[in-house]
Amino acid sequence: MSLKIPTPVFILTALFLLFPLTTTTTLQDLLRSRGLPAGIFPDNVKSYQLDREDRLEVHLESSCMAEFDGRMYFDRVVTANLSYGGLVGLEGLSQEELFLWLPVKCIIVNDPSPGVILFDIGVAHKQLSVSLFEVPPSCMPQEVMLEKLERKEGFDFQK
Template identity: 65%
Template structure:
């Protein structure tokens, strides 16, 4: 009788060790990169896909990435992009798939960005899937994390000045 008790106790300890190992490996995934930008680079994506103002991020064992910002904000690449407070996606090498919390302005419409893909880094191109269309842009647009500004009328003026447009009188 004591053998089965010892056996079930051993199984319990083994199960506990497995659960601890799984939990520890999840922590290692998120702790092994000093920033979201380093994580992106190590996965074949440009560092500038997320703004410099990222508050925190989590990456689980299944590759689900969740990025936290202080507040929703706008950035400028080729077009304006809106980051919600939380942006999430499935991260795999060269891909952010199933994005949520990211929209891009196209012809005065805000369209959700669904996927961001770098098939071949040597091509210098990145594919942005906005549902209705796939846009190929230069990877160089995404080299550095953009400055992300709060939404509002002052943003538009500030954004115009940043990219070199002058008010015409």
């Protein structure tokens, strides 16, 4: 009885099946695969990292503001624990409520079928339509966003 040694072609084929070459995924694809909408983070994401403990670190080109149902402020780096349907322990994201900027502690989509996403801002929970987060929003530097709002709302500030 002779022992057959696997051929190099067989070994390479097995390795490619076990470890595909294309392991690069966009942040939007990652979010969708975890039951979250693709547009939670703005369009100026430079890179992201997900470690073995599912700690997500998102690097933006610069800190900025975006509009969903209200204004959100993104630090240059936003971190959270990523689970299926949730970003928990968020750091680097704030939401404006009644002229106050409150840190967003977690974002949860319990069941995507009703189309509701929950934002926990500590003192309250805010429910928004998931459809607001289908596409990454444009993110503008804070000064540009405030200038845009001043023009939109007709305010005329004098120095």
